[in-house]
Amino acid sequence: MNKPASILSVALKLFVQYGFHGTPTSKIASEAGVSNGTLFHYFKTKDELVVALYNQTKEELNTYLFEKINQGEVFKDKFRNMFVYSLKWAVARPEEFFFLQQFHFSPHLALVPAEDIAKHSRQHTQFLEGAVQAGIFKNLPTELIATLAWSQINGMYEFLVKCDLCADKQEQIINEAFDLTWSMLINPQ
Amino acid sequence: MNKPASILSVALKLFVQYGFHGTPTSKIASEAGVSNGTLFHYFKTKDELVVALYNQTKEELNTYLFEKINQGEVFKDKFRNMFVYSLKWAVARPEEFFFLQQFHFSPHLALVPAEDIAKHSRQHTQFLEGAVQAGIFKNLPTELIATLAWSQINGMYEFLVKCDLCADKQEQIINEAFDLTWSMLINPQ
DNA sequence: ATATAAATTGACTAATCACTCTACAAAGCT
DNA sequence: AGCTTTGTAGAGTGATTAGTCAATTTATAT
Known part of the structure; x- marks a missing residue:
C-alpha cells in the first residue's frame, strides 16, 4: 500500500468536492489513513501536493x-x-x-x-x-x-x-x- | 462613489489573481478603500460576495x-x-x-x-x-x-x-x- | 547483532482570517 | 431641533490550519 499514491488519490476527490482551500491537509491525511506528518514528509507544502x-x-x-x-x-x-x-x-x-x-x-x-x-x-x-x-x-x-x-x-x-x-x-x-x-x-x- | 460596487470590482480583480480563498476579505476592503466592517455590512458573508x-x-x-x-x-x-x-x-x-x-x-x-x-x-x-x-x-x-x-x-x-x-x-x-x-x-x- | 537511514506519528505553534461588536457619524424624517 | 435609521470604522475574537519537531518505529546495510 503506497502512501503518497493514496494521499494523491484522496486529495483529488476532496479537491473536486471542496476546492483546494476548502480542503485542509489534515483531512487529506486522515482520510488517506496517514498522519499529518507523513503527508508533509512526502510533499513539502500543500501547493507542491496540488x-x-x-x-x-x-x-x-x-x-x-x-x-x-x-x-x-x-x-x-x-x-x-x-x-x-x-x-x-x-x-x-x-x-x-x-x-x-x-x-x-x-x-x-x-x-x-x-x-x-x-x-x-x-x-x-x-x-x-x-x-x-x-x-x-x-x-x-x-x-x-x-x-x-x-x-x-x-x-x-x-x-x-x-x-x-x-x-x-x-x-x-x-x-x-x-x-x-x-x-x-x-x-x- | 458606490461602495458595494467598488468592493465587487476590487474583489473581481483579486479573485482572478489570487483565487477565492487566496484573497482575504480584509484585502478586498482595504483596496476598495472601505473598512472591514463596511464590507460585511453590504455582504453578510464572503461566499455571498462571491x-x-x-x-x-x-x-x-x-x-x-x-x-x-x-x-x-x-x-x-x-x-x-x-x-x-x-x-x-x-x-x-x-x-x-x-x-x-x-x-x-x-x-x-x-x-x-x-x-x-x-x-x-x-x-x-x-x-x-x-x-x-x-x-x-x-x-x-x-x-x-x-x-x-x-x-x-x-x-x-x-x-x-x-x-x-x-x-x-x-x-x-x-x-x-x-x-x-x-x-x-x-x-x- | 549493531548501526544507520528512512518512515511515521501526533501534539504543538504561529499565523491567518472570516466575522463580530461597539462606537461614532451622516442622512432622513417629523 | 430632536429622533431614528443607515453607513462606516477598526480593534478584537475565536476558530482554523499549514507546517514543525522531537520522539518512536520500521527497514536496510554491514
Missing part, C-alpha cells in the same frame, strides 16, 4: 492518449482516436478530468513552470502540425486548430456529464460530434 | 448579448452576433470572462440555486431551439448544439488571449471561426 497531482493526472491522460493515437493508421484515424478516447477517459474518470480544468482556472496554474505547460501543448500541436502542412486541415494557425478541437472535447464532456446517457447512446453521440468536428476542420476537396 | 459577483457578471454579459442578438434580422445574423460579440466582450473584459469560468469550476457553483442556473441556460437554448425546429441546424439535441457553440467561444477566447493579435487580425480570425462553427452546425442543403 501541483504533483496535476502533473500526475495530466501525464496519465497524455500517456493514455498518445497510446491510442498511435494505434491509428492514417491521420484521420489518429485524430478520431484522440477525440473519442479523450472523451472516453473523461467519462470514465470524471473527477480527474474535472480536476484538470479546475486547476487550469486556478492561480495554482502559475506554479507550474511555463516550460512544462509549453512542452505538453507542443506535443499536441506537433501532432496536428503535419496535417495542416499536408493540407488535410484548413490553412489556419495550428494553435487555433488545436484549441478548437480541444474545446469541442471540453464541451462534449460537459454535455455528457449533464445528460448521463446510456453507453450506446453516448458512443453514438461522440461519433456524431467527431464527424462534426472533422468536417469543420478539414479542407474541402 | 455569488453576488457571479450573478452580476453573468447578468451583464447576458444583457449585453441579448441586446446584440436582437439587433440581427435573420437567424444567422443573430447567431453570428452572439458568437462575435461574446468574443468581443471576452476580449474587452478578460478578467470578467475568466472569472465566470473560474467560478464555474469551483465549489462555489453549488451555492447558486440550480433554478438560477437552469433559467440562464434555458434562455440560451430557447434562442437556438427555434433554429433546430426550423431545420436550420442539424437535427441534434439543442443542448448539444448550445454546448458545442459555447465551447467554441471558450476555445477562441483562450486562443485570442494567448496570441494577443492586433484588433484587425483578431476580428478576421473571429469571423473565420464563426464560419467554421456555422458550417459545422447547419443542415447541408
Whole structure:
C-alpha cells in the first residue's frame, strides 16, 4: 500500500468536492489513513501536493492518449482516436478530468513552470502540425486548430456529464460530434 | 462613489489573481478603500460576495448579448452576433470572462440555486431551439448544439488571449471561426 | 547483532482570517 | 431641533490550519 499514491488519490476527490482551500491537509491525511506528518514528509507544502497531482493526472491522460493515437493508421484515424478516447477517459474518470480544468482556472496554474505547460501543448500541436502542412486541415494557425478541437472535447464532456446517457447512446453521440468536428476542420476537396 | 460596487470590482480583480480563498476579505476592503466592517455590512458573508459577483457578471454579459442578438434580422445574423460579440466582450473584459469560468469550476457553483442556473441556460437554448425546429441546424439535441457553440467561444477566447493579435487580425480570425462553427452546425442543403 | 537511514506519528505553534461588536457619524424624517 | 435609521470604522475574537519537531518505529546495510 503506497502512501503518497493514496494521499494523491484522496486529495483529488476532496479537491473536486471542496476546492483546494476548502480542503485542509489534515483531512487529506486522515482520510488517506496517514498522519499529518507523513503527508508533509512526502510533499513539502500543500501547493507542491496540488501541483504533483496535476502533473500526475495530466501525464496519465497524455500517456493514455498518445497510446491510442498511435494505434491509428492514417491521420484521420489518429485524430478520431484522440477525440473519442479523450472523451472516453473523461467519462470514465470524471473527477480527474474535472480536476484538470479546475486547476487550469486556478492561480495554482502559475506554479507550474511555463516550460512544462509549453512542452505538453507542443506535443499536441506537433501532432496536428503535419496535417495542416499536408493540407488535410484548413490553412489556419495550428494553435487555433488545436484549441478548437480541444474545446469541442471540453464541451462534449460537459454535455455528457449533464445528460448521463446510456453507453450506446453516448458512443453514438461522440461519433456524431467527431464527424462534426472533422468536417469543420478539414479542407474541402 | 458606490461602495458595494467598488468592493465587487476590487474583489473581481483579486479573485482572478489570487483565487477565492487566496484573497482575504480584509484585502478586498482595504483596496476598495472601505473598512472591514463596511464590507460585511453590504455582504453578510464572503461566499455571498462571491455569488453576488457571479450573478452580476453573468447578468451583464447576458444583457449585453441579448441586446446584440436582437439587433440581427435573420437567424444567422443573430447567431453570428452572439458568437462575435461574446468574443468581443471576452476580449474587452478578460478578467470578467475568466472569472465566470473560474467560478464555474469551483465549489462555489453549488451555492447558486440550480433554478438560477437552469433559467440562464434555458434562455440560451430557447434562442437556438427555434433554429433546430426550423431545420436550420442539424437535427441534434439543442443542448448539444448550445454546448458545442459555447465551447467554441471558450476555445477562441483562450486562443485570442494567448496570441494577443492586433484588433484587425483578431476580428478576421473571429469571423473565420464563426464560419467554421456555422458550417459545422447547419443542415447541408 | 549493531548501526544507520528512512518512515511515521501526533501534539504543538504561529499565523491567518472570516466575522463580530461597539462606537461614532451622516442622512432622513417629523 | 430632536429622533431614528443607515453607513462606516477598526480593534478584537475565536476558530482554523499549514507546517514543525522531537520522539518512536520500521527497514536496510554491514
